[in-house]
Amino acid sequence: MKRTDFTLKPSLIAMLAAATLLTACGDDNDDDTTVVVTPPAPVMQTFTVTVTNLTANQPMSPVILASHASDAMLWNAGEMASEAIEKIAEGGDTADIAALSVIKSSVNGTGLLMPGMSETLTLTLDEADVASISLATMLVNTNDAFTGINSYTIAGMEVDATTAMKFMAYDAGTEANSEAKGTMPGPADGGEGFNASRDDVDFVHIHPGVISMYDGLTDSVLGASHRFDNPVLAVTIMRTE
Template sequence: MISSNKFKNTSIALAIGISTILMGCGGSDKKEDTMVMPDPPAPAVPVNYAYTVKVVNLTTAQPMSPLAVVLHDEGELWNIGEMASDSLEKLAESGDNADVLAESIVLSGKSGAGILMPGMSEMVEINIEDNMPMYFSLATMLVNTNDAFTGTTAMDISNLAVDESISLLTSSYDSGTEKNSELMATIPGPAGGGEGYNDMRDDVDYVAMHPGVISKDDGLTQSVLTQDHRFDNPTLSITITRVE
């Protein structure tokens, strides 16, 4: 399976290479677009891989922190059952995406424009030159929680052709780095106005699916959250379109 995938990628890369060269020799008659190779070979033109990413916040009352949108060839932003990285912990507890975007695996990273409110959508443009990216990752915090985040990690986009789209719905994860106390002092979003990031890890210290918000209306007396802040999966709709 791996070898056949590689083969496909090579053929796609080859196909893209040829079409770029053809576009490069501007005067050529379109009817002759078939298999005519230019002679001598055109100088290498930087190849731009550009994507638009449309994100919709599907929750009732969970604003999303500024999106971290990432193109990469290796690694993951998180793994179920493994400890959250420090950068992910920071994003999941405070909504600060700077450290995730600065991760060494990131070949191209883009931040969303700001908080993405419930029911709202946002378009993020991201591109990279001369390196067809293998993977797409996206992460954002549900800010009226202790350490919930949603998104996708290492989704294979290497077979995405120009003008093609991939759509997905994302589930929510718990970074496992902060207890889901739902106390006012620990919720950074508007429902709490409390502390965001704290380097202490007082929870299970592995990433898993989030169990959801409980709220004071549903049995957690100490919670600052209300029934409004509960959520179910999925929490985001993402559509990735390759435009170049």
């Protein structure tokens, strides 16, 4: 039988090797391909809230402004005040409100809000967290008067949109309105703030106002200038971003 011998040319061997290598690399890429998805950057919204004390001689404790879900309420008229509201209404302490599980973020005022004065607070929120805001502050020349915003919806506000409102004073119903020396933390008395015992009607209601020593409450340390009518607080909300 005739024998036929043949030899592959070096160039052909190189081409076959390259094809085999490319096929192997293609298989590896198919097995190890990872798709990286970059999440979109969060969209932030900024709101400024300006508060003005409308009273003649009732300084207000440092304000707390908080954001939360739309179904959250800090207080309900006719119902018992939470300890968080009791603490701010009797002593201006905002820590328990800030710590509530429903609060997503909060900011405090820089100091006492004096009569006739204004202060602006700013909240910057992820668009996904924009729902409602609340605000609270104590009228410090009282036993347990407070005021503020109770769950106002800011969702859907356009940039540069502004809302102006006025708010009344509430009585926490946790401490009797004795106006007696040593029972109020404000400059008219310099007395006690929060006291855990409750000796009043124990439900939130519209504050009837102070009586003062000049109106027949002989044990009162308050004067005529400490009296107030509703509303006691002006608030302007603006979306700035």
